[in-house]
Amino acid sequence: MKTMDYTIVGNRCVARQVYRLELRADDPQFAPAGEFVNLALDGFFLRRPLSVFDSGKGRLTLFYKVVGEGTKALSAMAPGQRLNLLTGLGKSFDAARCREKALLVGGGLGAAPLYPLARELSASGKAMTVILGFNSACDVVLEEEFRALCPDTQIVTLDGSAGMKGLVTDAMAALSPAFDFYYTCGPAVMMRAVAAQLGGNGQASLEERMGCGAGYCWCCTCQTTDGPRRTCTDGPVFDVEKILW
Numbered sequence: 001m002k003t004m005d006y007t008i009v010g011n012r013c014v015a016r017q018v019y020r021l022e023l024r025a026d027d028p029q030f031a032p033a034g035e036f037v038n039l040a041l042d043g044f045f046l047r048r049p050l051s052v053f054d055s056g057k058g059r060l061t062l063f064y065k066v067v068g069e070g071t072k073a074l075s076a077m078a079p080g081q082r083l084n085l086l087t088g089l090g091k092s093f094d095a096a097r098c099r100e101k102a103l104l105v106g107g108g109l110g111a112a113p114l115y116p117l118a119r120e121l122s123a124s125g126k127a128m129t130v131i132l133g134f135n136s137a138c139d140v141v142l143e144e145e146f147r148a149l150c151p152d153t154q155i156v157t158l159d160g161s162a163g164m165k166g167l168v169t170d171a172m173a174a175l176s177p178a179f180d181f182y183y184t185c186g187p188a189v190m191m192r193a194v195a196a197q198l199g200g201n202g203q204a205s206l207e208e209r210m211g212c213g214a215g216y217c218w219c220c221t222c223q224t225t226d227g228p229r230r231t232c233t234d235g236p237v238f239d240v241e242k243i244l245w
């Protein structure tokens, strides 16, 4: 865990209320590990957690949706402005749990943390099917990025304006080739439905509301079969069979 100042190099709208934020660290050698970062915004007491989409030496890419005052303020920031980030937070998906073929199911910006996992699976020669669900065509993000890694990337929209009409669980029901492990991130109601359909052989990334994001305040406690766990430090990725939804 480390705090680091970053400079915004890009902050552009890529879908309805969704922004791609490109950052450059002051230390060009610094590579932020971890599942998510916690971002400080002027005038807001609590940091905002966002998943790492891509990172390398001195650079970081995040995607965020404007849902409240904090993300609205972030969307108004311009290249050259600076942000302080707490980095190296959270435990990532474990690509090694998949033996041969994985199913990845994302809802909305739940797609963002699935992307580094897809890259890892692809680099280790594992096959995958990716299902990404959105409300409408104007909400679709990251389709090309996933398709470049996985030709079997399926888009599902609630209103049918892009890809298959319906829910991610409808696309899952139509899947024929088997997979041995699944990974999911998105709204809790979606992940619960995915887990109900697929059972225990998977991991889910939870999005509990967070206070400190670093394990001190226990604000983001979730209930598991091992007892209460902090989403920020024990997760946000948990084995599905351990989550008491």
Ligand SMILES: Cc1cc2nc3c(=O)[nH]c(=O)nc-3n(C[C@H](O)[C@H](O)[C@H](O)COP(=O)(O)OP(=O)(O)OC[C@H]3O[C@@H](n4cnc5c(N)ncnc54)[C@H](O)[C@@H]3O)c2cc1C
Pocket (backbone or CB within 6 Å): 036, 046, 047, 048, 049, 050, 051, 052, 063, 064, 065, 066, 067, 068, 069, 070, 071, 072, 090, 109, 112, 113, 206, 207, 208, 209, 210, 236
């Ligand atoms: C581990 C993790 C990873 C996340 N990754 C992403 C991502 O990659 N892209 C993205 O768009 N969103 C992501 N979220 C959700 C994101 O943190 C919230 O949408 C954001 O904090 C909302 O801030 P706000 O000020 O606009 O909203 P407000 O509702 O005004 O926020 C009020 C408070 O509630 C917290 N909060 C509100 N919604 C959430 C939420 N869903 N999860 C956690 N805290 C919340 C805020 O951080 C803030 O402290 C992630 C959340 C977690 C826990």
